[in-house]
Amino acid sequence: MNKKTGNNGWDPYSEQPYKLPSDQKPRTDTTNLIEYSKVFITALLLTPAIGWRYFKPKRQTPRPDRQHFVGLSISPNSMFNNALLEMVDELGVAQLLLRMPSWQMNELEPRVRFAEQFGDRGWVINVLQNRDSFLDGERWQQNLARIFSAFQHLTPYFQIGNAINRSKWGCRHSGEFLTLMELAAEVQRDYPKIRLIGSSVIDFEPLVTLRTLFNFYHYQQQHTASLLYINRRGSAFGKQYRYFDLERKIRLIAAINALSNRSDNSLWITEFNWPLLNTRPYTPNSGHPRSTVDEATQARYLKQYYQIAWRSGLVERVYWWQLLNPGYGLVNFRDGTLRKHPSWFAFKEILAGDLKDEPDYRR
Numbered sequence: 100m101n102k103k104t105g106n107n108g109w110d111p112y113s114e115q116p117y118k119l120p121s122d123q124k125p126r127t128d129t130t131n132l133i134e135y136s137k138v139f140i141t142a143l144l145l146t147p148a149i150g151w152r153y154f155k156p157k158r159q160t161p162r163p164d165r166q167h168f169v170g171l172s173i174s175p176n177s178m179f180n181n182a183l184l185e186m187v188d189e190l191g192v193a194q195l196l197l198r199m200p201s202w203q204m205n206e207l208e209p210r211v212r213f214a215e216q217f218g219d220r221g222w223v224i225n226v227l228q229n230r231d232s233f234l235d236g237e238r239w240q241q242n243l244a245r246i247f248s249a250f251q252h253l254t255p256y257f258q259i260g261n262a263i264n265r266s267k268w269g270c271r272h273s274g275e276f277l278t279l280m281e282l283a284a285e286v287q288r289d290y291p292k293i294r295l296i297g298s299s300v301i302d303f304e305p306l307v308t309l310r311t312l313f314n315f316y317h318y319q320q321q322h323t324a325s326l327l328y329i330n331r332r333g334s335a336f337g338k339q340y341r342y343f344d345l346e347r348k349i350r351l352i353a354a355i356n357a358l359s360n361r362s363d364n365s366l367w368i369t370e371f372n373w374p375l376l377n378t379r380p381y382t383p384n385s386g387h388p389r390s391t392v393d394e395a396t397q398a399r400y401l402k403q404y405y406q407i408a409w410r411s412g413l414v415e416r417v418y419w420w421q422l423l424n425p426g427y428g429l430v431n432f433r434d435g436t437l438r439k440h441p442s443w444f445a446f447k448e449i450l451a452g453d454l455k456d457e458p459d460y461r462r
Contacts, residue, residue, distance in 0.1 A: 110380075113383055114198075119267045134274040141310060141313055142306055149351070150354075153354040160412070165452065170416050171187070171192045171196070172225075174421060175209065184216055186423075187422070192446075192450060196222070197225065198261070199227065201232055214250070215253065221254065221256075222254035223257070223418075227261050228261070229268070236279075240283075240285065243283055247286065247293055258324050263311070264301060264307045265301060273311055276311065277311065277316045280311075281316045281317050287318075294320075294322070295318065297318075297361070298323050299324050301326035313361065316361070321362070321363050322366070325366065325368050326368075327349070327368050327370075334403055335403045336403065349408060350411065368416070368417040368418065369416075371418075372397075373397045373427065374427045375394060378427075381425045397440065398440070402448070405449045405454065429442050429446055
């Protein structure tokens, strides 16, 4: 770990930061308590309006075309980059998401060249933050400018931040992320065609989502990104807090988004998956059956998730994370060869048209 900044390093297998020790996760210092109070006051003031929007949602009519609705995240892999291109072509997926770590600027040009190989597809570039991003705002803006400039010929869409409500990703509270968004908006002024995507809250934490969508910081985002994972022990039909299944979670996030003074009324789910059992080190919790699923179950849950999100009429796009990874992807490469998981075929069926108006999708 970098003791000076608190950066805890990057796990290349699971493609996320390593966990922070407890002493690096302040919960009750003054700045955190002030931020919690702002979240509470915001929720208190807006709860009646959110409740109205929740029970009277404005659904999209007609629902989005599947080629615009179904998205997939991909990451460069020097051994399989050509195979990645072939697999994307085989799937026929038109919407892709690529992560760009803001602290790895030596990877900028290689990632641009990687994205250029995929031809005329829609892209979201997810700019990842770490602790230094907040501590050195000038460097954050310099790196954003380079990223915007390098990718702007491919896409106008840049998702700012990732899992902003998890300390290991660099933000100690939502206020720090809002500062990063405000700094990003300053850079955006020099790139008028670029559109920012935010909130970037992982899992179902509606109070944090509310804070990122209703505030008085100076930025505006065109789409709201939700990294809406489901309880790893069950399907999208399972309930959290004894009430919120996936459809109700989407409805609540959409209700908050409809009231937002920082975002247009457009919701994208930019990350979800189910990790696979016994795939350590690619899935850190792979040895726990209660936190992982087998391959057949992953495929079934993937279909359920896409079907529920599409039928809700409240989500414009949904991205699976990701194509190539033994721990949670559609394709496995652990033995040096590529093996398609059952979820690959489920994803392909969704793209081929397996999105239907059905009363239930539990099969």
